[in-house]
Amino acid sequence: xxxxEKYDHIxxxxxxxxxxxxxxxxxxxxxxxxxxxxHLSLISQLxxxxxxxxxxxxxxxxxxxxxxxxxLAKYGVEI
Amino acid sequence: xxxxxxxIVTGASRGIGKAIAQVFAQNGxxxxxxxxxEGSIEAWADGFDPQSGGCIRSLYFDITDEAACxxxxxxxxxxxxRLDGLVNNAGVEFNELIxxxxxxxxxxxxxxxxxxxxxxxxxxxxxxxxxxxxxxxxNITSMTALKGNRGQMVYSATKGAVIxxxxxxxxxxxxxxxxxxxxxxxxxxxxxxxxxxxKMLEGRIGNICMGRLAEPEDxxxxxxxxxxxxxxxxxxxxxxxxxxxxx
Numbered sequence: 542x543x544x545x546e547k548y549d550h551i552x553x554x555x556x557x558x559x560x561x562x563x564x565x566x567x568x569x570x571x572x573x574x575x576x577x578x579x580h581l582s583l584i585s586q587l588x589x590x591x592x593x594x595x596x597x598x599x600x601x602x603x604x605x606x607x608x609x610x611x612x613l614a615k616y617g618v619e620i
Numbered sequence: 621x622x623x624x625x626x627x628i629v630t631g632a633s634r635g636i637g638k639a640i641a642q643v644f645a646q647n648g649x650x651x652x653x654x655x656x657x658e659g660s661i662e663a664w665a666d667g668f669d670p671q672s673g674g675c676i677r678s679l680y681f682d683i684t685d686e687a688a689c690x691x692x693x694x695x696x697x698x699x700x701x702r703l704d705g706l707v708n709n710a711g712v713e714f715n716e717l718i719x720x721x722x723x724x725x726x727x728x729x730x731x732x733x734x735x736x737x738x739x740x741x742x743x744x745x746x747x748x749x750x751x752x753x754x755x756x757x758x759n760i761t762s763m764t765a766l767k768g769n770r771g772q773m774v775y776s777a778t779k780g781a782v783i784x785x786x787x788x789x790x791x792x793x794x795x796x797x798x799x800x801x802x803x804x805x806x807x808x809x810x811x812x813x814x815x816x817x818x819k820m821l822e823g824r825i826g827n828i829c830m831g832r833l834a835e836p837e838d839x840x841x842x843x844x845x846x847x848x849x850x851x852x853x854x855x856x857x858x859x860x861x862x863x864x865x866x867x
Contacts, residue, residue, distance in 0.1 A: 585750055594694045594743070596686070 544591075544620050548613070551586045552606060555579055568605035591618045621848040623648030623673060626700045628693070630683055630740060631710030633660035635810035636760065639836030640707050640843045641665075645674035647844060652696050654679045654710070683710050683736030693743040702751060705847040706744040708737040708759045708782075713812075715771040726774045733778035734785070741789055745798055754797025758846045759786045760839075761802045763862050779804075783858055790856030799855035801846045806862025809833040830863035838863075 542550075552563055556574050569575045584600050587593070587609070593616040595603075603609055610620040627644050631637035632653030641653040641661075645668070653661045653676055661678035668676060679695065681688035696703055711733045714725035737759055748755030764772045765779035783802050790800040807813065807824055813833065825833060842861045845851050 585746075588746075589750065592698065594690050594697075594746070596690065597742070 544613075544618060547590050548587075548610070548620050551583065551590060555583045555586060563606055565605075565607050567607075569603070587613070591616070593618065621647045621844060621850065622705070625704040625847070626650045626652070626696065626702050627705035627707065627847060628652045628654060628679070628696060628703065628740070628744065629707045629709055630654045630736075633657060633663070635812070636805065636808060636836045636839045637707075637709040638664060639840040640709060641676055642668060642670070643837065643840035643844050644705070644847070645670035645676050646672050647848075648672045648674045649705070650674065650700060651676050652679050652692075653677070654681065654683070654692065656680065656682050683740055684731045686739050689736075689739045689743055693740075693747065697747055703744055703747040704751075704753070704755050706740060706755070706757045707843055707847065708740055708757070710736060711760065711778075713772075713775050715775065717771050718773055721774055729774055729778045730781075733775075734781045737782055738785060741785070741800070745789070745793055745796070748798045749793070749796040751797075754793075754799070756847045756851070757789070757793075757798065757800045758843050759800070759802045760843075761786070761804045761858065763804050763806045763860060763865060766804055766858070766860065786858070787856050794855055799846075799851070801851070801855060802858045803839065803842050803846065804858055804860045804862065805834055805839045806860070806865045807833050808839060809835050827866045828863045829866065832863065834861060834863055 549560060549563055553560060556579060584595060588595060599612050603612060613620055622644055627649045629637055629641045629651055632641040633655035641651045644651045655661055658680050665676040679692045681692050683689055712729055714729060716722060716725065741757055744757060759782050761782040762779040764776040765783055768776055786800050786802040793800055839861050842859055
């Protein structure tokens, strides 16, 4: 499985959505199901999957599906 | 009591932290002792045989450096796959009378004693919260936080903050099976105490009903209880280990 597939799979699992829903519009602001519980679950699964630990600031500003890819690059995970 | 458990003990190069690391390893834990000065853990751990399957490993970083803390906790997770116990023991103490309190010392004490403790607690709880059995965190506070003491206004304030954060963290983390407790040592027989004025010391020992200073091992054994499953239903508590002191 590629990193992108792993990344997408985590989003689909946390939010219970189909792959088609993922994209630039998938943001904290626009997705009602993206509450604080879902946010922490997302962060936990990403940390476990990619064996990283986010900085607190990055957890706070994760914000969107696309921005998350950029943040992961900071931790050496290329999506 | 700690067989199979992985623990971090901060400030483990000497005194109470060293004793905690030793007692944990003697009880079967894989212990990561932390310190800022490179080589200061090996200085005592190299000749130490816990004879229990436990072991001591070293981590050198400054607990006020968030990135360094994260790196250290990640290393523990990568090497062992888990983290069961954290003892936030590292601390600094400057005793100054009111009117002579240095801003630099005040900031240093809050940085290490409070912010450093929060850094480690946050990171450890993120690992523990994903484990089936959660984990246990012990924060070392001080009897001065409970009773106050002359010349220790700022130090006691930092340790008071440690008690407050312990109680709040215990409430927030209980659903994740993470217990958070504090231990408040009384006067303890560390290197620092050996430099104290003998007359002053004699007077203060006179206030201890048990008639002696605490040994670092006395504090370590209380930590052992709090980290072990023996205290599985205890959280948000402050345990005084002070030989029944009248301050």
